[in-house]
Amino acid sequence: MALTQLQVRNAKAGSHSDGNGLLLRVSASGAKSWILRVQVDGKRKDIGLGSLDHVSLAEARERARIERKAARDGIDLKVEAKKLKIASMTFKEAAESYLDHALSSLSNVKHQKQWRSTLKTYAYPTLGELVVGKVDAPDIAEALKPIWKTKSETARRVRQRIATILDHAQAKGWRDREAPERALSTLLKPIKQKAKGNFPAMPYKQVPAFVAAMRAAKTTVGRDALLFAILTAARSQEVRGARRGEFDLEAGVWIVAAERMKKRRLHRVPLSSAAKAIVEAAFKRIGSTDDALLFPGMKGKVMSDMTLGKVLKANGGEGFTVHGFRSSFRDWAAEEGYSRDWAESALAHVVKDQTEAAYRRTDFLEQRKAMMEAWATACEK
Structure with a gap:
């Protein structure tokens, strides 16, 4: 027999049938x-x-009717609801998902706040309510154009x-492709930085495509030198003057003498697998003397x-x-x-604070090994 409102209200622990497969389940704690x-x-x-707190008896019967019909028709309403949610997932919702999970692992609280504030200020006004699966290069360009030249960095x-x-x-299945980096590059001209000491830098998200283009091109000494510079984040003169x-x-390290460095301090560079392969190939081309240019x-x-x-x-x-590229x-x-x-x-930058510099006795070589391997992997993505 169908349940009455009084029976629902007074139901004890256990399962109580309303008929046609609908049950009121009461836990030992009294939750229904x-x-x-x-x-x-x-x-x-x-x-x-x-829960009974949110779904009344009448609402439960209506939901049950809809679910039974879907089951007869071979439709999984939860799957369909998930598909609908994915189809309507906005860029802001996707961004908040990334921020809640990925950034929580960062110890730098200031960096986390910068992520959130820049997206809120510059991305959400244009992209926030767009379906993330449909966001394309023109949309991103529209968001960036107001600050592309005035706030280039x-x-x-x-x-x-x-x-990112x-x-x-794309990894979550909310869109069928990665970020449209190449298409975006055709819409936004490279930023020309006028300030002394600044160099127009390729956004790191574009580096993999650039490296892939070089890998596909004919092997030359110049190509290998540029690849090596990218993989090691070294200065041009350090790479061009490198000797065998x-x-x-064996240790996987490039040791640059102090006299060859800008700040006149010896610099050790851990070699990633990709960087080491370039050095090994160069060794086969050049002479066997230590003075031979790489x-x-x-x-x-x-x-x-x-x-x-x-x-x-x-x-x-x-x-x-x-x-x-540095x-x-x-x-x-x-x-x-x-x-x-x-x-x-890794960039061989000298600590400006004299007190901090006086107490620092390490160049973090061991820690940098894994970092440079990860950078190489990102470049070869």
Whole structure:
């Protein structure tokens, strides 16, 4: 017999049938919830219809009617609801999903706040309510154009963060493709930075496509030198002047003497698998003496910086600089949550604070090994 309102209110622990598979389940603690028992493909299936606190007897019967009909028609309403949610998932919802899970692992609270504030200020007004599966290059360009030239550094970071969220959405199944980086590059001209000391840097999300283009091109000494510079985040002059005797392949380390460094301090560079492979290939081309240049230029002399610039431009890097890849690496390290000290050490930057510098006795070589391997993996994505 069907349950009455009084029976529902006074129901004790156990299951109470309302007929047609609808049950009122009462736990030992007194909590009451609705369950519908149906047959799907010959197997019994229990479907939760909600708590009595939120679903009345009349509402439970209506929900049960809808579920029974769906079961007869072979429709899983939960699956259909999930599909509907995915189809309507907004960029803001996808972003908040990424922020809640990915950023919680970062110890740098300031970095977490920067992510949230930049998205709220520059991305959400244009992209927030768009379906994340349909966000494309023109939409992103529309969001970035107001700050692309006036706040170039912020614009570059926002662009990278948008791309990260779209890649996250793709991994979750909320969109069928990754961020449209190549298409976006045709809509936004490279940022020309005028301030002294700044170099137009390729957004790190674009680096994998650029590296892939170089890998697909004909192997040359210039190409290998640029690849090596990207993978090690080293300065152009350090790479172009590298000699065989500076490498300890057994230890996987490149040791650059102090006199060759900008700050006149010895610098150790851990070699990723990809960087080490380039060195091993170079060893087969050059002489066996320690003084042999790893990437010799014309007539065996030190390669010119112009050569690397030509390789960069020839492979789709027009508008950017070789030195800018150091900034690409630095942005990647920050976005991935690596220690600032490790990243600065990788770039051979000197600690400006004299007190801190006096007490620092490490270059974080061991920690940087894993970081540079991860950077190489990101570049070869």
